[in-house]
Amino acid sequence: MGGRPAAAAPAAIELRGISKAFGAVQANRDINLTVPKGTIHGIIGENGAGKSTLMSILYGFYKPDAGEILVGGRAITIADSQTAIRAGIGMVFQHFKLVQNFTVLENVILGVEDGALLRPSLSKARGVLKQLAADYQLSVDPDETVENLSVGHQQRVEILKALYRQADILILDEPTGVLTPAEADHLFRILEGLKAEGKTIILITHKLREIMEITDNVSVMRRGEMVASVKTSETSPEQLAELMVGRKVLLNVDKTPARPQAPVLEVRDLTMRDAEGVERLRGISLDIRAGEILGIAGVSGNGQTQLLEILGGYPEKGAKVGGDVRMNGAPLPLSGSGCDAGQRRRDGVGHIPEDRQVEGLIMDFTAWENVAFGWHDAPEFNKGWLMDNDAIRRDAQAKMERFDVRPRDCHLAARNFSGGNQQKIVVAREIERNPDLLLIGQPTRGVDIGAIEFIHKQIVALRDAGKAILLVSVELDEILALSDRVAVMFDGRIMGERLPGQTTTGELGLLMAGITDTDHTPAEAGIPPEVAHDLPQGRA
Amino acid sequence: MNIRESLIAILVLGICVFWALADGAAAQQGIGSALRLMTPLLLACLAGLYSERAGVFDIGLEGKMLMAAFTAASVAYITGSAWLGLAAGIGGSLALSLIHGLASITFMGNQLISGVAINFLASGLTVLIGQNAFGLGGRTPALTGDGRFGPITLPGAEAVADVPLLGPIYSGLISGQTILVYVAFAMVPITWWVLYRTRFGLRLRAVGENPASVDTAGISVTRLRYTAVAIAGILCGIAGAYLATGLSAGFVKEMTAGRGFIALAALIFAKWRPWQALFATFLFGLLEAIANLYPNLDLGIVVVPSMFMNALPYILTVIILAGFVGRAIPPRAGGEPYVKER
Numbered sequence: 001m002g003g004r005p006a007a008a009a010p011a012a013i014e015l016r017g018i019s020k021a022f023g024a025v026q027a028n029r030d031i032n033l034t035v036p037k038g039t040i041h042g043i044i045g046e047n048g049a050g051k052s053t054l055m056s057i058l059y060g061f062y063k064p065d066a067g068e069i070l071v072g073g074r075a076i077t078i079a080d081s082q083t084a085i086r087a088g089i090g091m092v093f094q095h096f097k098l099v100q101n102f103t104v105l106e107n108v109i110l111g112v113e114d115g116a117l118l119r120p121s122l123s124k125a126r127g128v129l130k131q132l133a134a135d136y137q138l139s140v141d142p143d144e145t146v147e148n149l150s151v152g153h154q155q156r157v158e159i160l161k162a163l164y165r166q167a168d169i170l171i172l173d174e175p176t177g178v179l180t181p182a183e184a185d186h187l188f189r190i191l192e193g194l195k196a197e198g199k200t201i202i203l204i205t206h207k208l209r210e211i212m213e214i215t216d217n218v219s220v221m222r223r224g225e226m227v228a229s230v231k232t233s234e235t236s237p238e239q240l241a242e243l244m245v246g247r248k249v250l251l252n253v254d255k256t257p258a259r260p261q262a263p264v265l266e267v268r269d270l271t272m273r274d275a276e277g278v279e280r281l282r283g284i285s286l287d288i289r290a291g292e293i294l295g296i297a298g299v300s301g302n303g304q305t306q307l308l309e310i311l312g313g314y315p316e317k318g319a320k321v322g323g324d325v326r327m328n329g330a331p332l333p334l335s336g337s338g339c340d341a342g343q344r345r346r347d348g349v350g351h352i353p354e355d356r357q358v359e360g361l362i363m364d365f366t367a368w369e370n371v372a373f374g375w376h377d378a379p380e381f382n383k384g385w386l387m388d389n390d391a392i393r394r395d396a397q398a399k400m401e402r403f404d405v406r407p408r409d410c411h412l413a414a415r416n417f418s419g420g421n422q423q424k425i426v427v428a429r430e431i432e433r434n435p436d437l438l439l440i441g442q443p444t445r446g447v448d449i450g451a452i453e454f455i456h457k458q459i460v461a462l463r464d465a466g467k468a469i470l471l472v473s474v475e476l477d478e479i480l481a482l483s484d485r486v487a488v489m490f491d492g493r494i495m496g497e498r499l500p501g502q503t504t505t506g507e508l509g510l511l512m513a514g515i516t517d518t519d520h521t522p523a524e525a526g527i528p529p530e531v532a533h534d535l536p537q538g539r540a
Numbered sequence: 541m542n543i544r545e546s547l548i549a550i551l552v553l554g555i556c557v558f559w560a561l562a563d564g565a566a567a568q569q570g571i572g573s574a575l576r577l578m579t580p581l582l583l584a585c586l587a588g589l590y591s592e593r594a595g596v597f598d599i600g601l602e603g604k605m606l607m608a609a610f611t612a613a614s615v616a617y618i619t620g621s622a623w624l625g626l627a628a629g630i631g632g633s634l635a636l637s638l639i640h641g642l643a644s645i646t647f648m649g650n651q652l653i654s655g656v657a658i659n660f661l662a663s664g665l666t667v668l669i670g671q672n673a674f675g676l677g678g679r680t681p682a683l684t685g686d687g688r689f690g691p692i693t694l695p696g697a698e699a700v701a702d703v704p705l706l707g708p709i710y711s712g713l714i715s716g717q718t719i720l721v722y723v724a725f726a727m728v729p730i731t732w733w734v735l736y737r738t739r740f741g742l743r744l745r746a747v748g749e750n751p752a753s754v755d756t757a758g759i760s761v762t763r764l765r766y767t768a769v770a771i772a773g774i775l776c777g778i779a780g781a782y783l784a785t786g787l788s789a790g791f792v793k794e795m796t797a798g799r800g801f802i803a804l805a806a807l808i809f810a811k812w813r814p815w816q817a818l819f820a821t822f823l824f825g826l827l828e829a830i831a832n833l834y835p836n837l838d839l840g841i842v843v844v845p846s847m848f849m850n851a852l853p854y855i856l857t858v859i860i861l862a863g864f865v866g867r868a869i870p871p872r873a874g875g876e877p878y879v880k881e882r
Contacts, residue, residue, distance in 0.1 A: 060758075082758030084758075098750065099745070099749045100750065100872065101749060110742060111754065111758055112757070113739040115739070116738055116740070118736075118739060121739075
């Protein structure tokens with residue numbers, strides 16, 4: 001690490017002693033990094049390790065407190081994004097920086113128009129885009145409005161933006177977080193094509209598999225420092241994971257085989273049409289028994305959210321829900337007065353929602369207030385007509401202790417905790433109420449490895465206590481590690497059910513794309529609904 | 541333009557045609573008055589359009605217009621020049637725009653609060669300074685001669701005055717307005733062109749939808765938003781100057797009478813688009829003109845009282861704001877100061 005550039009060819013990017021502090025927090029400390037030209041370089045680290053700060057410095061968002069940046073062997077000061085762009089650095093952010101109601105062309109030329117009038121720039125960009133599409137498998141309809149594009153295509157627009165600005169160095173921040181496995185594969189082919197053309201690519205990710213699959217070199221960051229830079233071929237996922245957290249991590253969850261008992265949740269032919277009349281669920285049937293975890297795999301947006309919301313008691317406004325759902329044998333109302341989240345809680349349904357910042361927490365409220373939500377009318381939290389805030393605070397403090405929420409200060413607003421600790425607050429609130437059925441959506445999205453491990457252990461412990469768990473996650477690794485059975489959702493249907501030990505990510509990936517083993521065409525390419533209903537509902 | 545908008549447009553134009561057929565002279569007078577009354581609304585509406593399309597909500601249109609009306613009337617009275625008055629009007633409005641820009645862009649304050657403060661500030665300052673300077677209870681002395689913008693007769697207006705149809709429309713309606721009316725109407729195609737055909741317009745729309753996209757493209761969000769707020773200030777300045785030195789002859793306390801808010805309603809009605817803004821403000825102008833022309837509208841069966849007629853523009857505003865015109869989606873980044881994220 002921190003090597004001088006080879007005399008022959010200067011490195012595409014070299015960082016020397018970069019430091020950056022935000023107040024008392026040292027986000028980057030004495031970072032050295034050398035990225036040779038024409039390579040794919042992975043940067044890996046936990047949330048808050050300082051990867052994004054480092055890249056923001058490279059893209060001119062922040063000025064480093066100390067250190068030197070060399071691009072192509074030449075020391076430069078990157079004062080703003082314009083300088084970075086001129087130096088040939090392009091950035092694809094995790095959250096796309098696209099104008100949703102602009103066309104692809106308008107987004108591409110924004111900021112690099114050729115003159116005061118748009119027309120010449122637009123026609124020039126149209127030609128360049130065509131060329132780029134042919135060169136790098138980056139085809140996107142230039143006249144389509146961005147909000148009508150799939151996430152994968154929006155990402156292509158971001159890459160096209162960078163290439164249109166003649167970027168030689170492309171930085172991608174967590175690019176596969178929102179992609180299907182097939183889209184991710186396509187992205188990797190694009191990146192390999194770019195590398196073949198001599199472009200340099202920096203890939204920021206927390207997915208070890210991607211690092212192993214596509215990078216030439218990998219650097220590991222931990223708590224603001226660059227702790228290692230190695231050739232990918234000379235390392236292993238286990239070693240990288242250890243470097244990231246500074247200790248050995250169990251990538252596989254340690255659990256005993258499930259001992260399922262009586263069914264807790266029985267869902268029969270659940271359908272849902274949203275307010276616009278779009279069919280979101282097309283006949284979902286599933287059972288979850290006490291003492292088992294049913295994992296629902298699938299690309300987000302295939303009805304998982306709707307399923308969780310209906311089971312959680314708050315279907316989307318104006319939605320029409322049909323079918324039969326029973327909990328411990330008694331029917332759960334799917335609409336009307338009995339269908340509300342409060343009643344569900346009293347019926348023994350816990351819910352860790354998919355988006356903790358929107359549904360799980362009120363970000364500006366304190367941790368103790370958040371811990372009381374949903375249970376604010378519980379007798380132990382009330383004294384007559386008034387809330388017993390002291391009791392709530394004591395309870396919150398105890399929960400934070402047991403779930404190792406840091407900092408252990410229940411007076412802090414939820415916003416001021418890191419993603420992992422926010423999630424621990426939600427998990428603590430739901431699990432500690434000992435629900436018969438726990439609904440979990442994306443339990444570890446945006447959560448660092450240490451917290452993931454902890455949350456996974458809690459989920460397994462709840463299962464072992466004989467509770468039923470429905471786990472929805474877009475992370476296949478997570479589904480495979482936790483679930484006792486895996487169901488795959490696609491387009492509002494269960495495409496099939498598998499046992500985690502007897503399937504592969506490849507097989508699940510095909511199901512997630514709507515392809516069953518009996519039929520190798522995607523369902524969206526034309527399996528009529530009546531046929532799809534007859535698809536095998538699992539061989540398990 | 542969708543079906544609902546087209547239907548409303550056809551309805552309103554139908555009423556105009558029906559009116560013209562029923563009573564030609566009255567219609568000419570009424571529609572002419574509507575054009576004059578809609579001018580400040582149109583200018584303020586376009587002012588709001590620039591500002592809000594750039595992501596800065598502007599509830600202070602009213603205050604800026606009022607300040608502009610006052611400074612324009614005062615300077616026009618002192619110098620005797622409507623043009624110097626116009627410059628002063630723009631200056632007064634720009635000063636308030638700068639305050640709004642400072643509060644909402646530089647200091648990332650709440651844009652609604654800043655706008656409300658500007659309205660109060662203008663309402664108080666105009667009367668205070670007016671009373672101190674002229675001692676007329678907040679009014680400015682009446683303007684005469686070159687202190688006002690007079691009507692302009694367009695070339696050929698007299699020649700075609702007697703031609704049927706063309707005569708009344710060209711000579712009676714289009715010709716004979718003050719220069720600021722023509723400026724207001726010319727601003728509509730200009731705004732459309734700037735917004736959709738120029739680099740500046742592209743960036744302006746982008747910064748109101750997703751400022752991060754502009755920032756990462758290496759363009760200053762702050763500079764763009766200040767420019768937009770300044771354009772809003774200039775347009776409000778023209779609107780206010782027209783109120784005091786074109787439509788009337790001097791400044792009267794609270795003379796904007798809620799026009800800034802009606803312009804905001806029209807902006808929502810128009811869904812932040814320039815041609816629709818022209819139409820929306822015409823509708824308001826027409827209602828106001830009808831109320832002026834027929835204080836007690838006799839519909840044969842009932843006589844509509846004048847209070848109701850005068851309240852019509854405000855009733856329409858309430859209806860529009862209640863969302864009866866379909867979903868109006870404001871620019872996505874509207875109202876939010878831009879904070880660079882990590």
